[in-house]
Amino acid sequence: xxxxxxxxxxxxxxxxxxxxxxxxxxxxxxxxxxxxxxxxxxxxxxxxxxxxxxxxxxxxxxxxxxxxxxxxxxxxxxxxxxxxxxxxxxxxxxxxxxxxxxxxxxxxxxxxxxxxxxxxxxxxxxxxxxxxxx
Numbered sequence: 001x002x003x004x005x006x007x008x009x010x011x012x013x014x015x016x017x018x019x020x021x022x023x024x025x026x027x028x029x030x031x032x033x034x035x036x037x038x039x040x041x042x043x044x045x046x047x048x049x050x051x052x053x054x055x056x057x058x059x060x061x062x063x064x065x066x067x068x069x070x071x072x073x074x075x076x077x078x079x080x081x082x083x084x085x086x087x088x089x090x091x092x093x094x095x096x097x098x099x100x101x102x103x104x105x106x107x108x109x110x111x112x113x114x115x116x117x118x119x120x121x122x123x124x125x126x127x128x129x130x131x132x133x134x
Contacts, residue, residue: 006113007065013106014063017075021056024048039085039092051078062110072111079104 024032029048036044055078058071082100086093093100 018059024052075107
């Protein structure tokens with residue numbers, strides 16, 4: 001049952017980051033470029049891609065169970081930055097600081113977890129091969 005709960009957490013956590021990354025590429029693009037510009041993170045378009053690309057691709061890979069630990073580290077860094085920005089300027093990000101702290105802690109969990117494909121009995125047989133053992 002523990003593996004099932006981690007699988008569900010991993011899939012939904014990956015979906016959250018994939019969604020946030022997708023929004024940065026589409027609907028929220030101009031708003032986020034303005035945010036990075038106002039935060040003196042220039043060139044703003046570069047920082048947009050620096051954040052959106054790992055969120056989008058990392059979310060997909062995390063949901064698939066590929067590169068769990070490295071993605072957890074990358075997400076931890078991104079969320080530590082979000083927490084820092086939120087502390088520095090309370091109105092800078094749309095969600096409450098608790099949300100970013102929660103994402104940071106779950107990212108730390110995935111950065112330090114030792115769950116692999118072989119331990120996860122709920123993955124298809126294709127993903128249990130040594131090729132995907134990372």
